[in-house]
Amino acid sequence: MRKLQTLLPVLLLAGASYAQRVQEQPAEVPETVIARAPGPIVVDGHADDAAWAAATPISFIFPWNDITTEPAQSTVARMLYDDSALYLLYECVDPYLHAEVYEQDGPVWEEDAVEIFVTPNAQDSSAYFGYEMNANGTFLDYMAFNAGVGGTKNIHFEWESEGVEIKTTWDGTLNDHTDQDRSWVLEMAIPMENFRHLGGQIPPQPGDMWRLNLNRTKGHEGQFSMWSDTGTEKASFHHSAYFGKAWFSRK
Numbered sequence: 001m002r003k004l005q006t007l008l009p010v011l012l013l014a015g016a017s018y019a020q021r022v023q024e025q026p027a028e029v030p031e032t033v034i035a036r037a038p039g040p041i042v043v044d045g046h047a048d049d050a051a052w053a054a055a056t057p058i059s060f061i062f063p064w065n066d067i068t069t070e071p072a073q074s075t076v077a078r079m080l081y082d083d084s085a086l087y088l089l090y091e092c093v094d095p096y097l098h099a100e101v102y103e104q105d106g107p108v109w110e111e112d113a114v115e116i117f118v119t120p121n122a123q124d125s126s127a128y129f130g131y132e133m134n135a136n137g138t139f140l141d142y143m144a145f146n147a148g149v150g151g152t153k154n155i156h157f158e159w160e161s162e163g164v165e166i167k168t169t170w171d172g173t174l175n176d177h178t179d180q181d182r183s184w185v186l187e188m189a190i191p192m193e194n195f196r197h198l199g200g201q202i203p204p205q206p207g208d209m210w211r212l213n214l215n216r217t218k219g220h221e222g223q224f225s226m227w228s229d230t231g232t233e234k235a236s237f238h239h240s241a242y243f244g245k246a247w248f249s250r251k
Contacts, residue, residue: 022066025231031245032056032227036206037080038251041087045167045187052089054251055080060216060225064235071095073223075114075216081248083203085189090114092135092216097174097181099135105157108134109217114186117144117243118212120200125211125240127198130155135174135184137166143198144238161194206250211243 035054042049055078062072073093080087094112101108109115111134119128126146133139143159166188172181192203201208214227215237224235228244 021064021233023061023063025063025229029228029242029244031247032058032079033247033249034079034081034086035249036251037082037087041080041082041085041189043087043165043167043187043189045169045185047089047091047185047187051080052078055089058214058227060214060227061229062223062225063229065223065225067223070223073112073216073218073225075225077114077214077227079246081192081204083192085191086118086195088116088186088188088190090186090188090214090216091183092185093183094135094172094218095180095182096177097135097170097172097184098177098219099138099174101134101138102136104138105140106138108132108138108140110219111135112184112218112222113216115215115217115237116212117215117237117240118195118210119198119240119243120195120202120204120208120210121198122200122209122211122245124199125243128211128240128243129161129195129198131161131164131188131190133166133186133188135168135170135186137168137186139164139166144240161190163191164194165189204248206248208248210246210248211240212246213237213240213243 058077060075076091078089113134115132141161143156145154168186171183216225230239230242
């Protein structure tokens with residue numbers, strides 16, 4: 001599918017009019033450790049693979065939603081790596097599973113979707129790779145430039161990653177709102193070769209640090225959550241100066 005540059009303002013502003021800040025931004029960006037996968041990872045959308053026990057759980061925060069007055073649709077993410085790929089696992093609470101975008105590079109951010117924005121270049125986070133995935137495993141990928149405190153100015157939708165694996169599983173029924181669902185899981189492998197071109201060492205070595213953020217959007221009027229708070233008054237994820245720090249470990 002040919003990606004249209006006209007998607008840029010929609011992508012960047014999605015949710016901005018619907019969620020206002022309810023908590024203070026932390027003084028420092030968060031840090032985490034990405035453990036080396038203890039063995040082969042089978043991407044099947046199941047969180048019970050023993051390998052994931054080695055991964056640090058990352059709980060998302062809600063800068064723009066008052067979760068004292070509404071049930072939190074919480075998210076816990078995990079990451080692992082080896083020389084061939086970066087692996088991600090998202091476990092998402094969701095009482096109403098919904099995903100109708102099936103075409104790659106479609107507007108998955110309009111639905112319940114999880115995201116990773118990431119750059120291997122620890123010295124310059126103003127350019128990064130973006131991946132956004134919905135509950136049926138459809139994904140949008142791009143390269144973003146001229147980012148920072150003021151937000152991303154230029155997204156290249158024509159960039160296509162290669163070899164990405166995604167599987168999802170649901171505890172509930174997709175697109176059936178006559179019942180109440182419970183959650184969904186997305187598991188993903190991004191080959192390391194896709195992270196070239198922005199600087200940094202590929203594959204990463206123990207002690208290397210990448211800048212990244214992990215996000216979740218629940219459509220235009222739902223909850224917006226993330227790992228590292230971008231500090232904006234209204235919901236907005238594309239502020240790479242506030243990406244967290246992820247350190248690669250030996251084990």
